[in-house]
Amino acid sequence: MSDQSKLRNVRLKKIEEFRTSGVSPFRNDFRISHPVGEIVNTYWNWGSERLEELEETFSIAGRMVALRSFGKAAFVKLMDMSGQLQVYIRKDRVGNDAFNVFKRLDIGDIIGVKGSLFRTKTNELTLLATFVVLLTKSIRPLPEKWHGLTDVETRYRQRYLDLIVNQNAREIFTKRTRIIRLIRQFFTEKGFLEVETPMMQPIYGGAAARPFVTHHNALDMKLYLRIAPELYLKRLVVGGFDRVFELNRNFRNEGISTQHNPEFTMLEFYLAYATFHDLMDLTETLITGLVDTLYGTRTLPFGEMTIHYDTPWRRITVREAVLKHAPGISEEALSDVGRMERYVKDKLGVDVAGSHSPGKLLMTIFEEAVEEKLIQPTFITHYPVEVSPLSRRNEENPSLTDRFELFVGGREIANGFSELNDPLDQKQRFLDQLKDRETGNEEAHQMDEDFIRALEYGMPPTAGEGIGIDRLVMLLTNSLSIREVILFPLLRPAKDSDDEI
Secondary structure (H helix, E strand, C coil): CHHHHHHHHHHHHHHHHHHCCCCCCCCCCCCCCHHHHHHHHHCCCCCCCHHHHHCCEEEEEEEEEEECCCCCCEEEEEEEECEEEEEEEEEHHHHHHHHHHHHCCCCCCCEEEEEEEEEEECCCCCEEEEEEHHHHHHHHCCCCCCCCCCCCCHHHHHHHHHHCCCHHHHHHHHHHHHHHHHHHHHHHHHEEEEECCCCCECCCCCCHHHHHEEEEEECCCCEEEECCHHHHHHHHHEEEEEEEEEEEECCCCCCCCCCCCEEEEEEEEECCCCCCCCHHHHHHHHHHHHHHHHHHCCEEECCCEEEEECCCEEEHHHHHHHHHHHCCCCCCHCCCCCHHHHHHCCCCCCEEEEEEEECHHHHHHHHHHHHCCCCCCCCEEECEEEHCCCCCCCCCCCCCCCCCEEEECCEEEEEEEEEECCCCHHHHHHHHHHHHHHHHCCCCCCCCCCCHHHHCCCCEEEEEEEEEEHHHHHHHHCCCEEECCCCCCCCCCCHHHCCCC
């Protein structure tokens, strides 16, 4: 039997003994008066004399994460969602019975405490307990060094344990919530309407991705978990909602990496009577506002990189980016399909069989040789029409679209464009995508006849954008893996064991 199992058995025996002696190990009759963080923030700078004059009793509850015992007294670190506070528990203050129960408690147990505030000889703000009660007896012990859980696999699989013992993890997810709240506030104040669109769709669309498939029994029909809400949001623009946004969960049946999780969060928003240039301006304002609010500086670390968010951000075309960053490529080569194919095959080692259009070859070079070099915030514009089935054609060069993607730290963060509102052009694009699907491209767009019908009623000139919330949070919390910013990332099944932490 492992040490972990032995400790677990000891705690199970304590539960039996508590119950036999009339002590409930799982009570629910204690109410708090203040979160710990509120007490710390309010009284942190109060001196001893001022605290002595404070005629207030505080009731707090939380998990014991540290314990120093001195026979008839003990210091405890109590942690709740808002923070930590030291508690001083003395036998002569809380009574014999309560103290005898307290002496049998373990780090990881959840207790309730009442008392007044004072400062110790080391000047630490502390609650002097006059009452202490066990609320929840933990059965499994925390890691021996509770502040040092570093095994990545354990942290992701047992996120509850990660949140207990790793302050950085708690801060990341607290900050993620704040970021989403600020984003909602930003769009609401600009007159956007927050909406919800279907997560189960009879026809999936709005992105190039493979879907998850499910089945509705009562209707006996196949449904797809949405890969994007785009086509439904644009239906709302047709219906007269000129400014809409959705913070949504999307699902894509794709590989898992440090940047990809099959279930992820996106912000999508649509603005009528605007162009992709307007959205680039709006995106700069949104993200710099987040940076300013969260940190008060526009220079932030991201891994070994330093990101400068001062505006304006660089704006260059896909072609310009390739010429600048792809090694050994020339203007002449980008005008010759044969030379582009040889470059992709010989220089990049990518098989391009069946994908010989100039636009797709250009994007292959961009993705393989350029993306990771775009460290500072950069808008890449004017994507080929072949890879932009929902974007408006550029007036001067119809082989390109009025589309951009935002890259920061070598990663795509946002994708936006002036929307295609010509139903005839849109239908032909869908047909072209179907031909692409027939050649083996499983991520090509499906035909959506109802969306075409909606466009035929007339959609105003519109610009739309999607921003990956998970990747944005990664940037703003200096997290290099998407699993650090998703509470419960998808992982391969693991064999459960009582010997695990």
